[in-house]
Amino acid sequence: MRHSKEAQERAVALMRAGEKPLLDIAREFNVSTTTLRTWFRASEARVRAQLSAKRVATALSQEKYTRASQRQRLLMHALEQSPATIIVTDSEGKIVYANPKFVSTTGYRIEEVIGLTPRILKSGETSPEEYRRLWNTIKAGREWRGVFHNRRKDGSLYWERASISPVHDAKGRITHFMAVKEDITSFMEADAARRRIAAEFTAVFAALPAAIVVIDAQQRILLANPAAEVLLGAPLARGMRFAELNLRWVDADSAALAVADHPVLQLLAAAGNDTARQAVVGVIPPKGGVRWLRCQCRTVAMPENDEAVVLMVMNEADEPQGSAAE
Numbered sequence: 001m002r003h004s005k006e007a008q009e010r011a012v013a014l015m016r017a018g019e020k021p022l023l024d025i026a027r028e029f030n031v032s033t034t035t036l037r038t039w040f041r042a043s044e045a046r047v048r049a050q051l052s053a054k055r056v057a058t059a060l061s062q063e064k065y066t067r068a069s070q071r072q073r074l075l076m077h078a079l080e081q082s083p084a085t086i087i088v089t090d091s092e093g094k095i096v097y098a099n100p101k102f103v104s105t106t107g108y109r110i111e112e113v114i115g116l117t118p119r120i121l122k123s124g125e126t127s128p129e130e131y132r133r134l135w136n137t138i139k140a141g142r143e144w145r146g147v148f149h150n151r152r153k154d155g156s157l158y159w160e161r162a163s164i165s166p167v168h169d170a171k172g173r174i175t176h177f178m179a180v181k182e183d184i185t186s187f188m189e190a191d192a193a194r195r196r197i198a199a200e201f202t203a204v205f206a207a208l209p210a211a212i213v214v215i216d217a218q219q220r221i222l223l224a225n226p227a228a229e230v231l232l233g234a235p236l237a238r239g240m241r242f243a244e245l246n247l248r249w250v251d252a253d254s255a256a257l258a259v260a261d262h263p264v265l266q267l268l269a270a271a272g273n274d275t276a277r278q279a280v281v282g283v284i285p286p287k288g289g290v291r292w293l294r295c296q297c298r299t300v301a302m303p304e305n306d307e308a309v310v311l312m313v314m315n316e317a318d319e320p321q322g323s324a325a326e
Helices: 005-017 022-029 033-081 100-106 128-139 185-207 226-232 263-269
Strands: 085-090 095-098 144-151 157-168 174-183 211-215 221-224 248-250 276-284 291-301 308-316
Touching (some): 022 033, 128 157, 211 226, 211 263, 226 291, 226 308, 263 276, 263 308
Antiparallel strands (some): 085 095, 157 174, 211 221, 211 308, 248 276
């Protein structure tokens, strides 16, 4: 006689309970005690298999949860400890997260800015057109990069280099935006100081009454002020080779002077042995006529690469006695 699964389970349950003798249970279900024992062993095997499956499932579930939690904790730790300012907004641009670096950089507490937009940092120096380009770029799913001159809570200004990217969900929809920003105030201020010093130097250099030319080891002009162009009667563009200038030179006796014998080039050739030299030479500009110059030349080591260059300072000089000038 074939018994249903439910009947087998009831018989096994009675056997586990131990309230009835095995023979009575066999009579009740009209089976032999051997059949009952077979049902019991099968049931026990199923129970063990189910328990094993539950343990595996639980272990896998816990492993997945643990790994996910570890990743989440690691990501949060990275965000919280990041030296860069990190802001996350929703798709409408409202702040939903800011890390501690944001607080130290801007002076705003996190609870003050949640629900607001990054517009609270605007200084007014970035044009509306640039903000529109930013918004259009990230709304289109692309990354935007740029520099902001923002305002802290206390009103002071600071510079930030920013990268703003969209965050997509599993269906590819933009749900958030993440901004990673680096405070570059020190760099920008140092760069502004360098540019200011360079502009001041250029202004002073251009106003010097003495004619000054700086020539590198390749005989190229590095610097020349307007007074030098006026005195020599020729343009002195940066990068021009000294030997290629449209000039002729004479010595104190009015004898033609080879360019290679000019004091500045001789000083370049002996830069390791000589430090200064001066001489009176004559220059014949393209328009003709001789202009007598007192040239003072000195080798100078450039600060960045220690390259030897020659600084030539020229002033008008009287015509040497006994010269046969052209």
